[in-house]
Amino acid sequence: MSSHGVESQELIGWLCRYSHDGWYNWTYSFYCGSASLCVDGKWGYLDRNGVVAIPIIYDEAGNFKDGRDEVQIEGERFYIDIKGLKL
Numbered sequence: 469m470s471s472h473g474v475e476s477q478e479l480i481g482w483l484c485r486y487s488h489d490g491w492y493n494w495t496y497s498f499y500c501g502s503a504s505l506c507v508d509g510k511w512g513y514l515d516r517n518g519v520v521a522i523p524i525i526y527d528e529a530g531n532f533k534d535g536r537d538e539v540q541i542e543g544e545r546f547y548i549d550i551k552g553l554k555l
Contacts, residue, residue: 500532500550527547
């Protein structure tokens, strides 16, 4: 995967489709400086420069609110902070 910025984006309601070297599938809008994105069914987070800031490892993810987001890996749900640290 590339770590360069986002080349293009298409707003589809509240969901965006980003393209960079053809590997991003979907991402939500930016909240708290990050946007969750989906690549091949796994979720992670972009920073405002389009660089992966939190690894694409989660089965489910949403948007940050108040500096945290609920994620899921292999059936375990928990919160992470904006640095990707488990709370």
